Amino acid sequence: MTHPIISAIEERRTTNLFDASRGISDDQISELVRLATRAPTSFNLQNWRFVAVRSPEQKTRLRKLAWDQAKVTEAAVTFIICGQLTDERVLAERLAPVVAAGIMPATMVSGWEAGARNLYRDQPWRQRDEAVRTATFGAGTLIFAAHALGLGSSPMIGFDPDAVSQEFGLGPDEVPVMLVGVGYATPENWPQKPRRPLSQVLEFV
Ligand SMILES: Cc1cc2nc3c(=O)[nH]c(=O)nc-3n(C[C@H](O)[C@H](O)[C@H](O)COP(=O)(O)O)c2cc1C
Secondary structure, eight states, X not given: OOOHHHHHHHHOOBOOOBOTTOOOOHHHHHHHHHHHTTSOOGGGOOOEEEEEEOSHHHHHHHHHTTTTOHHHHHSSEEEEEEEEOOOGGGHHHHHHHHHHTTSSOGGGHHHHHHHHHHHHTTOHHHHHHHHHHHHHHHHHHHHXXXXXXXXXXXXXXXXXXXXXXXXXXXXXXXXXXXXXXXXXXXXXXXXXXXXXXXXXXXXXX
């Protein structure tokens, strides 16, 4: 039998057409984000935030900043997935539950802090790269969580990031990396598109 994760990878498609008459509950939204945050992040930094834009008024505001893409309002919820610019100074707090769970010895924390300090402190480019990686892993995991819950999803980069930051009150350390619309898909959506052949994208060394 095909493993359900393999099936999800094979079946998932980008939803362009949502059934605008069907909403999802705040509990479902919370569950999607709970699952999304199971994605891995560098040093377990968890430098992300998910803004769930789900009221008709707020979705309309967001759509104006997102190339007037209809799916921003037709999706039950459109997430603004943010990555946060950060460095080792958040790590003590982020790793404390890992130590408390008995996974990591307390003595290891300072080593991770030193590594993260080397990588990120006063390195705005690397911080930005990490923010984008973190939010992208979160978005990818959210997309598959949505699929597993019978929902379609639509990642979008067609938006004005500065305007979204300003209008939705993002912090100066927050990068709006991607919008992801989630809701019930209509049957007319295209299937997953063919991909480039492996010979073009895979190199064995
Ligand atoms: C990072 C990213 C940004 C995207 N931005 C948009 C967008 O702004 N508008 C849109 O209609 N589709 C957008 N797409 C959807 C892509 O066109 C779609 O995922 C791609 O064609 C593959 O579709 P499939 O997964 O259904 O095969 C985006 C996808 C990704 C991954």
